[in-house]
Amino acid sequence: MGYVFEVSAAVRLTECFYQTVAKNGSLEVEYQVIAGAGLDVGFTLISPSGYRLVSEFRTSDGIHTVEPTEDGDYRLCFDNSFSKLSEKMVFFEVIVEGQAGDEEWADMAEQESMMEYKLEDIREAMDSVHKHLERSRQFQTLLRGFEARDRYLLEDNLWRVSFWSSVSLLIIMTVAATQVYTLRCFFDDKKGSFKP
Known part of the structure; x- marks a missing residue:
């Protein structure tokens, strides 16, 4: 089952999720940042006894498969404390095999x-x-994650293109109006200077 959640910016604590896994099974974790500036987060997978099995810093996606050697709750943590302003939207999926x-x-x-x-x-x-x-x-599910990230980037870029196009159009209209006004003033002054 896939999950989508938001990691806050500039927070000291990390967002953690727990997955119960039986010994000698298989745990596969797949994650992807689908929205937010930089599209990167830190990821850590910690065993029930507290050992770090996987640790990544500022990555946009990853797939990790581990074979648990102990029963218990494995902790999946996502960290965005390095980002001061931008919140991140993260999609992740956990697949557990070899259970009951x-x-x-x-x-x-x-x-x-x-x-x-x-x-x-x-x-x-x-x-x-x-x-x-x-x-x-x-x-x-992975393709849906890619599609969501691409859609977010497309909408963000569309907003930027529309904004700067409007600004450019406004500047062009202002310059055109100024030129027309200047030319009219110039010809109005010429008409007034010639007297019969």
């Missing part, structure tokens, strides 16, 4: 028979389909 679903299949397939082999084949096929669907969903 595998034990249920193992309990069902205890007997050594043809049914066990069939059950194992079905299980492998379902796991393969599930992994492919998860990867497809993850890729689509």
